[in-house]
Amino acid sequence: MRRRHRRAASSPELDITAFLNLMIVLVPVLLLGMVFSQIRTIELQFPGMESGEAPSAEQLRLVVTIIPGGIEVSDSERGVIRTLPLREGEQDFAGLLETLKSIKARVPDKTDVVLEVGPEIDYQTLVTAMDTVRSYPAVVAASKIEAELFPDVALADAMEGT
Numbered sequence: 001m002r003r004r005h006r007r008a009a010s011s012p013e014l015d016i017t018a019f020l021n022l023m024i025v026l027v028p029v030l031l032l033g034m035v036f037s038q039i040r041t042i043e044l045q046f047p048g049m050e051s052g053e054a055p056s057a058e059q060l061r062l063v064v065t066i067i068p069g070g071i072e073v074s075d076s077e078r079g080v081i082r083t084l085p086l087r088e089g090e091q092d093f094a095g096l097l098e099t100l101k102s103i104k105a106r107v108p109d110k111t112d113v114v115l116e117v118g119p120e121i122d123y124q125t126l127v128t129a130m131d132t133v134r135s136y137p138a139v140v141a142a143s144k145i146e147a148e149l150f151p152d153v154a155l156a157d158a159m160e161g162t
Contacts, residue, residue: 060107062150064100065158066091066129067118073099091125093132100133100149113150116158 065072070085071092082099084092104110113133117126130153138147 060110062103062110062113063116064096064113064129064133065116065118066121066125067158068120071096071129073103091129093128096129097132097136101136104149111148111150112152112154114154114156116156118158 060075063074065074070083072080072084073082073096074080081103082095084095084099086092087095115126115129115133117129133149133153134151135146135148138145140147
């Protein structure tokens, strides 16, 4: 008679060295990538009034209109305050900032502005305009801060022919 010998059944060892090497490289790369992918949001208010409601004549309604030909700053009482034509083919955001700073000095409690944008204006110009009307860098007590101009920005379409 023959005897059958059973071999000792053993499971093979898992070789996870390659997987661990991948994790050692992948985890720090993903953690570093998280720091650089931050999203900034800007809160906007869209203009609109209830039916039958009209603004009072005493209330200043500051409007900044951006069209391909330049920038126009106006209000509801006096009309156009200042027109800023293109400077060297670019929008004059420095002139806009100075104009808004002088308006803020005269009306310090005003925080809202309507930003009218023409359909031909590109996205980067819109974002730069929004940043310009919201705040500007200032130095106070040897510290650089963002001074507030008109942080409540409402967007509107610029009327054709402006």
